[in-house]
Amino acid sequence: MLQRARKENSKVVLVAGGAGFVGSHLCDALLSRGDRVICIDNYLTGSPDNVLPLMNHPSFRFIEADICELQGIGEPVDHVYNLACAASPPQYQADPVHTMMTCVAGTRNLLSIAEQCGARFLQASTSEVYGDPVEHPQQEDYRGNVNCTGPRACYDEGKRAAEALCFDMVRADRVDARVARIFNTYGPRMQRHDGRIISNLLVQAISHEPLTIYGTGEQTRSFCFVSDLVAGLIALINVDPNPGAPVNLGNPGEFTVLELAEMVLLMVSTTSKIVHRPLPQDDPQRRRPDISRARALLGWEPKIHLSEGLRLTADWFHATLPRQLQACSS
Ligand code: NAD
Numbered sequence: 001m002l003q004r005a006r007k008e009n010s011k012v013v014l015v016a017g018g019a020g021f022v023g024s025h026l027c028d029a030l031l032s033r034g035d036r037v038i039c040i041d042n043y044l045t046g047s048p049d050n051v052l053p054l055m056n057h058p059s060f061r062f063i064e065a066d067i068c069e070l071q072g073i074g075e076p077v078d079h080v081y082n083l084a085c086a087a088s089p090p091q092y093q094a095d096p097v098h099t100m101m102t103c104v105a106g107t108r109n110l111l112s113i114a115e116q117c118g119a120r121f122l123q124a125s126t127s128e129v130y131g132d133p134v135e136h137p138q139q140e141d142y143r144g145n146v147n148c149t150g151p152r153a154c155y156d157e158g159k160r161a162a163e164a165l166c167f168d169m170v171r172a173d174r175v176d177a178r179v180a181r182i183f184n185t186y187g188p189r190m191q192r193h194d195g196r197i198i199s200n201l202l203v204q205a206i207s208h209e210p211l212t213i214y215g216t217g218e219q220t221r222s223f224c225f226v227s228d229l230v231a232g233l234i235a236l237i238n239v240d241p242n243p244g245a246p247v248n249l250g251n252p253g254e255f256t257v258l259e260l261a262e263m264v265l266l267m268v269s270t271t272s273k274i275v276h277r278p279l280p281q282d283d284p285q286r287r288r289p290d291i292s293r294a295r296a297l298l299g300w301e302p303k304i305h306l307s308e309g310l311r312l313t314a315d316w317f318h319a320t321l322p323r324q325l326q327a328c329s330s
Contacts, residue, residue, distance in 0.1 A: 009034075010034040010035050010036070011030075011035045011036070011077075011078035011079050012035070012036045012038070012075070012076065012077045012078050012079075013030050013035045013036065013037050013038070013077060013078065013079045013080075013081065014038045014039075014073065014077045014079070014080045014110075014113065014119075015027050015030070015037055015038070015039050015081045015083065016040045016041070016067050016080070016081065016082045016083060016084035016106070016110055017040075017041060017046065017081075017082070017083030017084030017085065017124070018037070018039030018040065018041055018046075018051065018062075019039065019041035019043060019046030019047060019048065019050050019051045019062075020041065020045060020050065020083060020084075020087070021046075021050070021087075021185075021187070021189045021190050021191070021226070022087075022124070022182075022185060022226060022229060022230070023039070023041070023050075023083040023084075024046070024050035024051055024054075024189060025187070025189070025226050025227065025230050026081060026083065026230050026233060026234075027039055027051065027054060028054070029227075029230045029231075029234060030234070031054065031057060031059055031060060033234075036059040036060075036061075037054075037059060037060050037061070038061045038062075038063065038073060038075070038077065039051060039061070039062050039063070040063045040064075040065050040067060040070065040073070040084065041062075041063075041064065041065075041084065042064060042065060042066040042067075042084075043064065044066075044086060044091075045086045045087070045088075045091045045191070045194070047189075047191070050189055066102075066106075067082075067084045067102060067105075067106030067107075067110060068098070068101050068102055068105045068109070069109075070106070070109045070110070070113070071109070072113060072116070073113065076117045076119075077113070077114075077117050077119050078119055078120070079119055079120050079121075079122070079237055080110055080113060080114045080117075080119050080120070080121045080122070081122045081124070081237065082106070082107055082110045082121070082122065082123050082124060082162075083124040084102060084106060084110075085099065085102050085103060085155070085158070085159075086099060086102075086155075087126075087155075087194075088191075088194040088195045088196045089152060089155075089195055089280070090195040091194060091195070092152075092154060092155040093151055093152070093154065093155075096151070096153075096154035097154070099155055099158055100154045100157070100158040100161075102158070103155070103158030103159055103161060103162045104158060104161050104162065104165070107123065107162040107165055107166070108165060111165060111166070111169050111174075111175050111177065114175045114177070115169070115174050115175050119175075119176075120176045120178070120237055121166065121175050121176065121177040121178065122178050122179075122180060122233060122236060122237045123162055123163065123166045123177060123178070123179045123180070124180055124182055124233070125159050125162065125163050125179050125180060125181045125182065125246060126155070126159050126181060126182055126183075127181055127182065127183040127184070127250065127287055127289065128146075128152065128155060128156045128159060129144055129146070129156060129159055129160050129163065129181060130142060130144040130145070130146075130181075130284075130287075131144045131145040131146030131156060131284065132145050132146075132147075132283075132284040132285060133145055133284065133286065133287070136286050136288065137252065137254075137288040137289060137290040138248065138287070138288065138289060138290060139290040139292070140181065140245060140246045140247065140248055140290075140293055146160070150281060151281060152281075163179050163246060166178075166179050167179070170242065170244065176242050177242075178236050178237060178239075178242060178243065178247070179245075179246040179247070180232065180233055180246070180247055180249050181246050181247065181249065181250075181289075182224075182249050182250065183224055183248065183249065183250025183251070183287065183288075183289045184196075184197075184198075184221050184223050184224065184250065184287070185223070185224045185225070185226055185250075186198040186199070186223050186224070186225065186226065186310075186313055187225050187227070187309060187312065187313055187316075188226070188312065188316035189226075189316070190313070192317065192321060192324055197221065197257060197260065198223065198260070198310070198313065199317075200212060201260065201261055201264045202264060202268065202310075202313060202314050203317060203321065204272055205264050205265065205267075205268040205270040205272050206268055206270065206314070206317055206318060207321075208270055208271045208272055209272060210272055210273055210274070210275040211261050211264065211265070211272050211273070211274045211275065212275055212276075212277055213257055213258060213261055213274055213275070213276050213277070214257075214276075214277050214279045214280060214283065215257075215276070215278070215279035215283070216258075217256060217257040217258030217274075217276070218256050218257075218258065219256065219257055219279075219283065219284070219285045219286065220254045220255060220256050220257075220285075220286045220287060220288065221254070221255060221257060221260070221287050222250055222251050222252055222253055222254050222255070222287060222288045223251055223255070223260075223306055223309070224249070224250045224251040224302055225251070225302065225304035225308075225309035225312070227304065228251065228302035228303055228304055229249055229250075229302075231300065232249040232294060232298065232300045233249070235298040235299070235300050236294075236298060236300075239297060239298055243293070243297050245293075247293050247294050247298070248289040248290060248291050248293060248294060249289070249291070249300070250288075250289035250291065250302075251289070251302040251306075252288055252289055252290070252291055253305070253306060254286075254288040255306065258274075260306075261274050263306070263307065263310060264310065264314075267307075267310055267311060267314055268314055
């Protein structure tokens with residue numbers, strides 16, 4: 001009777017995408033709260049290293065599976081978090097049809113599991129649902145400016161479809177689903193080659209390679225440290241009543257890409273210099289969350305300043321990059 005042996009209020013939690021960057025931090029946080037965690041991942045963009053320390057934990061179970069094919073998991077759960085989806089543009093564009101199917105068929109399969117168990121559901125959506133926004137900062141009511149036929153559509157439109165599925169299930173009173181619109185998040189366990197701006201710049205600086213900036217570098221981004229995001233996800237699935245609407249989770253501090261590169265150059269001892277490359281298609285110019293809803297409903301607010309989070313992330317890359325490079329050359 002595993003459930004009885006756990007702390008009062010502890011839950012059985014399914015984390016899809018739990019071997020990924022955010023998902024593995026979420027698994028850690030849930031286990032620390034005393035929850036039992038069932039992690040599903042197909043290792044498409046996640047890494048066994050992220051969950052290796054958890055494999056012998058008595059409250060952790062790992063299922064290697066693709067959520068597009070998932071029928072069930074053979075035990076009831078209280079909460080389902082759906083984080084399964086490649087999240088960086090080169091990775092989600094590598095197989096765009098699979099990305100779209102992960103968002104639609106995969107989310108449908110996980111919602112069915114939640115429905116069967118009467119479990120609460122949290123969908124990891126994204127600021128990309130706002131596309132290249134013409135309103136700034138982005139509030140949840142803004143409907144976005146997405147190119148539905150462009151190379152990013154498999155992700156942007158896939159995530160929009162997944163949100164629609166969740167709210168259809170809520171309206172039909174079939175699943176208590178919540179939607180987090182996550183803005184750029186960074187921290188230890190980001191992949192060095194995932195094409196995201198912070199990992200790119202840190203790895204380039206540590207390796208003494210030129211720091212690549214796409215376009216002029218005047219485009220802005222906001223960056224949320226992973227522990228802040230995980231706290232927001234856990235608050236959102238636990239809040240009563242269901243907000244019944246998406247909730248932005250991100251750090252409203254706004255920096256140009258050039259400012260970020262300059263912070264990296266100050267932080268990492270390096271011979272690297274900045275180089276500019278052409279801007280990719282559909283790259284948003286400005287991105288900054290309005291988090292009034294998360295503040296009001298969840299009492300949530302990010303705590304880690306970019307300089308502190310960058311330092312923690314740089315330290316992690318310093319410690320692990322040699323091993324990561326060795327693993328890929330052997
Ligand atoms: P990640 O790529 O590190 O993690 C995604 C995980 O999902 C990986 O472990 C991958 O192997 C797994 N996965 C992908 N497709 C799958 C499938 N079909 N079946 C089973 N597992 C599958 O990305 P992340 O940064 O940890 O992002 C987690 C979630 O948060 C994603 O849904 C992403 O869209 C969302 N999000 C992240 C950010 C961010 O800045 N990190 C921003 C917005 C939204």
